[in-house]
Amino acid sequence: MADVTQRIREIIAEQALRQPDEIALDAGLGDLGIDSLGLVEAIFAIEETFNIAVPFNANEPGKSDFDFSSVGAIVRAVEGLIAARAA
Structure with a gap:
C-alpha cells in the first residue's frame, strides 16, 4: 500500500x-x-x-487504540482500518 504511505507522508508534511x-x-x-x-x-x-474513522478522542489523546507513536505506526494503523472496512 505504497499509496497509503505516500499520502500519509503528504498529510503529515503539510502539518x-x-x-x-x-x-x-x-x-x-x-x-x-x-x-x-x-x-x-x-x-x-x-x-x-x-x-x-480514526478512533481518537481529542479530550483523551492517550487513550486511543490507534498507534500515533510514529509516522510508520500511523500508516500501519490506517492500512488496518482500510482492510477492516473492505472486509
Whole structure:
C-alpha cells in the first residue's frame, strides 16, 4: 500500500510545514513539530482521504487504540482500518 504511505507522508508534511520526502517513517509527530492541533487536523485529513474513522478522542489523546507513536505506526494503523472496512 505504497499509496497509503505516500499520502500519509503528504498529510503529515503539510502539518509539519515540510516536504513529504523529509518525513521519515520512524519519525514521531512531536519530533516533526506537530502539536495537538496539528494532530487533530491530520486525523481529519486522514479520515477524509481514506474514508475511514480514526478512533481518537481529542479530550483523551492517550487513550486511543490507534498507534500515533510514529509516522510508520500511523500508516500501519490506517492500512488496518482500510482492510477492516473492505472486509
